[in-house]
Amino acid sequence: MGKPDVAIVGLGPAGSLMAWKAAEAGYNVKAYDIQKTYTKPCGDAIIVKEEYEDLLRKSESIDGIVTRHIIEVSGYGSRIIEHGSPAWYIVDKTRLVGYFREQALSHGAEIVYEAMNPNVELGNVVVDARGPYAHVAVKDSYIMTYRVFVKVDSWDSDTALLSFETEKSGLAWIFPSYRGENIVNAGGGLKGESLSRVKDYVKNFLKKRFGNSFEIIEEKAAPIAVYSEVEPVTNGVIRIGEAGGLINSAGGEGIRMALISALHAFNSLSHEDPVKAYLRLVKPLVKESLLTRRLLRSVERVEARRASRLLYNLPDVFWREFLRGNMSYLLLFKSFIVKPRIGVEALRVLLSSRS
Numbered sequence: 001m002g003k004p005d006v007a008i009v010g011l012g013p014a015g016s017l018m019a020w021k022a023a024e025a026g027y028n029v030k031a032y033d034i035q036k037t038y039t040k041p042c043g044d045a046i047i048v049k050e051e052y053e054d055l056l057r058k059s060e061s062i063d064g065i066v067t068r069h070i071i072e073v074s075g076y077g078s079r080i081i082e083h084g085s086p087a088w089y090i091v092d093k094t095r096l097v098g099y100f101r102e103q104a105l106s107h108g109a110e111i112v113y114e115a116m117n118p119n120v121e122l123g124n125v126v127v128d129a130r131g132p133y134a135h136v137a138v139k140d141s142y143i144m145t146y147r148v149f150v151k152v153d154s155w156d157s158d159t160a161l162l163s164f165e166t167e168k169s170g171l172a173w174i175f176p177s178y179r180g181e182n183i184v185n186a187g188g189g190l191k192g193e194s195l196s197r198v199k200d201y202v203k204n205f206l207k208k209r210f211g212n213s214f215e216i217i218e219e220k221a222a223p224i225a226v227y228s229e230v231e232p233v234t235n236g237v238i239r240i241g242e243a244g245g246l247i248n249s250a251g252g253e254g255i256r257m258a259l260i261s262a263l264h265a266f267n268s269l270s271h272e273d274p275v276k277a278y279l280r281l282v283k284p285l286v287k288e289s290l291l292t293r294r295l296l297r298s299v300e301r302v303e304a305r306r307a308s309r310l311l312y313n314l315p316d317v318f319w320r321e322f323l324r325g326n327m328s329y330l331l332l333f334k335s336f337i338v339k340p341r342i343g344v345e346a347l348r349v350l351l352s353s354r355s
């Protein structure tokens with residue numbers, strides 16, 4: 001048998017969506033994943049975006065809506081950002097990916113459950129969608145993240161909390177979960193620390209918040225490639241989602257970019273040179289990912305107290321748009337106009353991280 005039109009390695013949100021769309025359009029698709037059921041731990045929060053709204057609804061995986069964020073900054077306290085409309089969906093990601101895979105199969109895609117190394121021999125167009133696992137061989141390109149489902153006395157189902165710990169270059173979260181009322185999805189990550197240190201960090205964070213009134217009912221860990229190269233094509237292989245480094249490094253948010261880059265890769269198939277077309281379509285995501293890498297580096301390089309002061313004082317417009325996946329230089333500029341003193345400080349910090 002000849003090569004398939006499209007070979008896809010990895011069937012997370014990015015790869016499974018691409019497999020579905022390509023098979024539905026009549027391409028001959030062969031796809032690979034290690035696991036029959038997608039079980040990677042995640043915060044399960046997806047930024048609301050028109051590009052994939054319909055797909056999420058069809059999958060019936062939406063289990064909650066976030067309209068309020070609490071932003072906690074170490075040493076300073078917390079701020080509340082009200083969105084006034086849905087900002088994030090909370091999804092059952094296993095169901096979401098399962099639905100995409102079922103659709104791919106029902107449109108004739110072949111799925112093989114084995115580990116594969118993407119290389120140009122696999123198909124006429126080859127797509128690397130291995131997520132962070134495409135980077136784990138590269139030292140310091142990722143951090144280990146710990147995620148738990150926790151039973152608590154109460155938690156507002158429309159509220160998500162992000163806690164920035166500048167001293168340790170850490171981030172922890174508490175989100176509502178699809179597992180039911182008062183079961184939250186919590187977790188965190190720390191730069192350059194072992195998994196056991198990350199676990200302690202998350203457990204202490206939960207203790208501070210809930211005292212002894214919480215019970216961990218499931219725990220899991222996974223890498224997240226917030227320090228990887230942003231590289232949407234390597235040696236002729238198209239890389240979508242986290243495999244391409246497409247992730248908001250300043251918050252670890254990657255599902256939106258996984259879905260949108262998959263749609264870009266699918267749309268590039270009808271072009272004479274899909275690789276070239278993909279590079280053009282994916283450019284805004286590449287720019288955004290690079291900007292978030294730069295923000296992360298900037299905050300990490302300055303003294304913790306200064307970083308905290310800066311984060312805490314960023315204007316609401318910054319947080320609101322950042323949390324809605326609208327990160328850009330224009331947003332930074334707008335934020336600086338609203339608070340010029342913070343703008344000058346942020347600019348100094350950004351410029352100091354250029355090296």
Ligand SMILES: Cc1cc2nc3c(=O)[nH]c(=O)nc-3n(C[C@H](O)[C@H](O)[C@H](O)COP(=O)(O)OP(=O)(O)OC[C@H]3O[C@@H](n4cnc5c(N)ncnc54)[C@H](O)[C@@H]3O)c2cc1C
Nearest residue numbers: 010012013014033042043044045115116131241242254255
């Ligand atoms: C703990 C944690 C919490 C997170 N929380 C959020 C959040 O709340 N919101 C958000 O937007 N993002 C979050 N992220 C990031 C998000 O999970 C990823 O960015 C997103 O899932 C990327 O999708 P993907 O399809 O690119 O890769 P993945 O979801 O990682 O899927 C990759 C797939 O490739 C398969 N695979 C790997 N290697 C091979 C191989 N050699 N051969 C075949 N198959 C292979 C894997 O089995 C997997 O199914 C979180 C990440 C972690 C670790």
